[in-house]
Amino acid sequence: MRAPLSWIRDYVDLPADLTADELAHRLTMLGLKLEALERPGHDMTGPLVLGRVLEFVEEPQSNGKTIRWCQVDVADANGTGEPQGIVCGALNFAVGDLVVVILPGGVLPGGFEISARKTYGHVSAGMICSARELELGEDHDGIMVLPPDAGEPGDDAFGVLPLRDEVIEFEINPDRAYALSLRGVAREAALEYAVHGDGATYHDPADRPVPEPNAEGYPVVVDDLEGCPVFVARRVTGLDPQAPTPLWMARRIQLAGMRPISLAVDITNYVMLEMGHPIHGYDAARLAGPIRVRRATEGEHLTTLDDADRVLSAEDLVVCDDSGPIGLGGVMGGATTEMSETTTDVLVEVASWDPVSMFRTGRRHKLTSEAGKRNERGVDPTIPEAAADRVVELLVAHGGGIAHPGVTKVGRAPAPRTITIDVDLPARISGIEIAAETTVSSLEAVGCEVAVEGDRLTATVPPWRTDLTDPYDLVEEVVRIVGYDRVPSVLPPAPAGRGLTRDQRLRRRVGRTLAGAGYVEVLSFPFVGVDDLDRLGLDAADERRTVLTLANPLSSEQPSMTTTLLPGLLETAARNAGRGQADVALFETATVTLPHEAGPAPILPVDRRPSEGEFADLDKALPAQPLHLGLVVAGERERSGWWGPGRAAGWQDAVGAVREVARALGVEVEVRAVTRAPWHPGRCAEVRAGDVLLGHAGELHPKVCRAYGVPARTAAAEVDLDALLRLAVDVTPAPSFSSYPVAREDVALVVASTVTAAEVEQALRDGAGDLLESVRLFDVYEGDQAGEGRKSLAFRLRFRAPDRTLTVEETSAARDAAVAVAAERCGAVQRA
Template identity: 65%
Template sequence: MKAPVSWIKEYVDLPADVTTEALTDRLTMLGLKLEAIETAGAGIEGPLVVGRVLSKEPEPQKNGKTINWCSVDVGDANGTGEPQGIVCGAHNFAPGDKVVVILPGGVLPGNFEISARKTYGHLSAGMICSARELGLGEDHDGIIVLPADAPEPGTDARGVLGFGEEIIEFEINPDRAYALSLRGVAREAALAFFDGHRGAPFRDPAQLDYPQADGAGHPVVLQDADGCPYFVARTVTGFYPSAPTPAFIKERLEAVGVRSISLAVDVTNYVMFELGQPIHAYDRAKLQGPIVVRRAQEGEKLTTLDDVVRELSPEDLLITDDSGPIGLAGVMGGASTEISAATTDIVVEAAHFEPTSVFRTQRRHKLPSEASKRFERGVDPLLPPVAAQRVVELLVEHGGGTADTGVTVAGAPPRPGEITMPVDLPARISGIDIDDATTVADLEAIGCRVTVTGGTLTAQVPTYRPDLTDPYDLVEEVVRIVGYDKVPSILPRRATGRGLTREQRLRRRVGRVLAGAGAIEVVSFPFVSDASFDQLGLPADDPRRNTVGLANPLSAEAPAYTTTVLPGLLEAAGRNLGRGAPGVALFETQIVAMPAGNGPAPIYGVDRRPTGEELDALEHAIPTQWAELGVVLAGEQERGGWWGEARTTGWDDAIAAVRRLADDLAVEVTVESAAVMPWHPGRCARIVSGDLTLGFAGELHPTVCRAFGLPERSAAAVVDLDTLMRIAPDAVPGPEFSTYPVAKEDVALVVDESVTAGAVESALREGAGPLLESVRLFDVYAGAQIGEGRKSLAFALRFRAPDRTLAEGEAGAARDAAVARAAELTGAVQRA
């Protein structure tokens, strides 16, 4: 929002010694963030004068372009008093018009130096300027034509153009829609100098007398009072369509970044920026029957002012007449009733539209406008009759029209809301010593009607502040007027006896173990689509396809919350390998969720703590969630070189990573064969602890590797981290060391192919007893010597006592007990 300082000062008496910088500092403290301070005409040097066009000779060129060879009277500004010859490519002027001319030796914004130069066969001595060339706007289609009463040729044009005017540009937060007007900015400027009793004197431009409804104006019917509760229509007849726009309106519109179009359009724009109420004007001759506000019907279309034919949605709020749609309410008018150069009778619309409806319409049609920007944030509902009166006055004064006596008012403005709060709430929330009188005075300064009964304050919210809806909004208003810089800086006291929770300690331990093993932690978005599960090869009935949908997803391509950590992790691995990494080892901890099937969560206000029943209802609706750990290993795990060949990932790497983690947390795990996507059948392991399944690990299925751009035999592991941490002991016992010698025993056991090495190992441990220090599988053999469908597993057993040297025969007896238990549980036979 751009606000010329002179326009602000028209409504508020600022202290005489206040600079623009000091004003913007105070406004920034109030919440209007400064973007820039501009000075109109900055960067222009040298002779910039008023000129009168004496002649204009069109000259077509070979390239198809037509230029105008002009003779321009610039008075004595050129030192000779003779007319100046200038080539101009614009065509929106005629002989006798007054224009802005920069003469040789001048400099335009962007350090563009003007000199006499030969072009198109003429010596062009200067330039006739457009608004864009002077830095006054983006209009480059035509040059600036000055009013007929502009000063005589040769006069410095800076004063005519309002150069030297300081313009403040603000960044306006969505909740401060009132500041998208000079009325709102000026009100804030007055508030910036509030001393607890009164601010700078403020003259509200909305304090206008206007005629009351008499039912004799243009008829209006509100079929959708929710979308449009209030509509005012006024009529001006006998308007002179060629009447020029006054210089002060043109200059102010240019200062806020809007180009001048015609008097009727300029007046509606001017009042919108002045008061904050968007206005629309219709050519009454083109209206057919009453104006009707309703929702669109299926299949309806509208050609908007930008000449685009738009397919309408039944959710769109329309302005219509007997011919059909003539405007998108609060967004943009239609071309069929547009003001033209022949318009003599004008119907002025000033209405209040429901913000959400306007927002959805402009988003649906990708049609943001200055009007929708204001309506979707909330406009003062009391403004329509005032704004309509202001437009009528300007059209009558400058366009020679007559205000029709008929005034139409349909509906009524929404009633202002009330907020009740403890009068000391601002002091308690902010920590500032704010007394009750200051709270009351500050709220009254923003326009609230305040009453205090006992310790309770009731404020009737001003209509221009629809963002004030609860007590904490009032707290913010009081604190911003008192000054955010007054909020004390107090370090919170550290609670004694607290540190990391058990879960935090274990999570950090998990990260340290995997990082120590050479893996790198990544963080990915937990959002997926059905395509993500297709890439994982999950069957149609896999429970992991049952996701929680997102009401407002970041991307329509990933509209659901994930049920597994793998999609994002595998994408990260593929992305890194695709960028030249020879190998990756990645891990990620992520919260995953399954729908609880209990419907959406209820939404409560923020003005109180939810009751126990309300908290239970929230808990009931929350999806089932748990922390899941994922590990992905792909490509080279050990680099090759002169010392040997590189080692690539194998299925056992993923299992080893889980085993290493379980060992560090002192959780005993065993490995069982499994067949679960996205792992390769026959190379997938279920990780088990007791009767709990902790997760899966192994080699990824080849189709999954191709889907994510991973090399074949890439491996992955997924672990239910919550369950793993729950069964982990609080204290991990340290390793025990014995100085006594170890006894080594090796056994080779023949079992069926279906028996896993993990099952045999578990049986050996169970049978060997407390003397067993370690057991390790060091060989697997299958061949004719042991028969078809059988395999030989060779284990190295190590026995040691912590307090003595083992006696002769103790290690052998423990070995025999281990073999016997393995034979009992797995059918193992010791190989000769």
């Protein structure tokens, strides 16, 4: 809501020296938040005066343009009293017209300094201004010609024209619909000065005598009094369709952020801004028979003012005449009865509408209008007659019309609402000491009538406060008037807490582990599209293609919630590579969305707690959202440098990182080779803990690297972190270890290339017996000496007994037993 300060002052006697800054700040602290403060016209300086065109000569120019060399009477404003010679490019004025002249030394908006200058063979000493140059409107077709009675030549234009003002733009919250009007803003200003200042008299623009409804009014029938509880109609005939909108009114409409259009339209908008009540004007000559307000018939058509053909729903409220719907009640009028430049007979409609219906209709037809915005938030139902009367007054005064004696009123405003609260409720909720008298006077200040009975009070809510419905609403009113700045600062007495949950602690551990291992955490948007999944090389049946899709995605290319963290990580890796950072190790922990067949989530009642079953139904409707860990490692994992060459990232980094995380959580994992997109078919490990599949890691398929634009041999992993966290060891048992000497045995085993290191290692472990302390693979050899299709795996076995020093015989026997099992299970042959 944009409120010119001059307009606010019409309704409240604010101190003369009050600045807009000060008022805006005070109202912000009262709940009308300052959004912006503008000072139109304040960057314009004179001499800016009225002038009368005494004569002019039209001079065609070689560029095809015609200019007028004018002599303009500006009286003594130029210091000489002689006519001022000015070149003007506009042709829309006549000798004798009153115009606005800026003389040399003046400055127009935007720092445009005026000086006498030579142009088109004359010395032009100033400029005749257009409305746009003065920021009084958009009109730049010609210069501004003022009404003959606007003033005298030489008059200071700042005193004649509404050039300067201060406009406070407020952000109005949905509950303060009454402040979408000057009436409401001024009321708040008056309230502020009544409470925190010396008081300021408020003049309610809606408080005016109005004629009684009578039988001569335009016939109106309202079928749905719930949808339209009040309908007031007045009529003005004999309007001059050419009558211009007075400059002051156009200026105010413009400053309030709307566009002046024509007198009749401007007046309805002006009164809406003034009182906050939307108004519709019909060209009465185009109405066919009586007006009827009803719900639309499903599928009915209406062409609205914006020339859109709308198919109506049975929930829409429509205003009809004998021709059918002529307006979407309270939201937008229809094209057939629209006021135009030939309208001489206007029917003014001011009606109260059901806010819920307004909201739904607005949303259904995607229509936002100044009227709809107010109607869906709730307007004062007691002022339609006043608003209609004000429109009639202005049409008569500025349009030369005649007020028709007929006054139509159907329905009536609902009885005022009452709310009863404990007198001390505001104090109890706010924590501020508030005396009972203060509570009462605060509520009275916002317009309530208050009756106190014992320790209870009953407030009768003023009709413009449609937002006040609950006891706590009254608390807010009292507290904002007492002052939010008076709320003391007290720490609440929380009971002893249990700290972070197990999962919360473990997730921190995962992040720290990976950061410690050189991985950088990133965040990605969870949106994904078919193309992203195609680039991963997922086949048609891959479960990761079953996505939850958004009804209103920001991008049609990524309309769904992702099932895997890899697309986001790969995009990020590619973005880094594009910025000269190809060597990256990235990780992300985030939930993925795995939809399953589910019914709708119920919309439950809100006047009670849902039952356990109902609550469970909400969760059942939601997709599974497990927390995943994804990581991508590309380029050089270890840098090259003065110490020697670097090491390229590979499958082992991805697998190693997953193992590292598992180790940090105390989870024993096994890996085995599998084939799965988007990984290299021969370099993908499945990571499990017993029966639980945790995820996959390895080098990416070359096609995937190319598709995502990441370096060749980029490796990646994705793990179900929730599953991993479930397995994490809560309390680590302390190890027991022997202090007797260790015995080492190295064995080199030749096996077929297809046999995995893990299999051989497991065989050694199983065969070595209790004396085995550890097994570590320290070399892999695939060459001539191993033989075709074979490889040599060198393991170091460490043996130790808890109670004695092992003998050479014991150690050898254990080693031989280990090798024997490896030979039996894996066909391993010990190299000499």
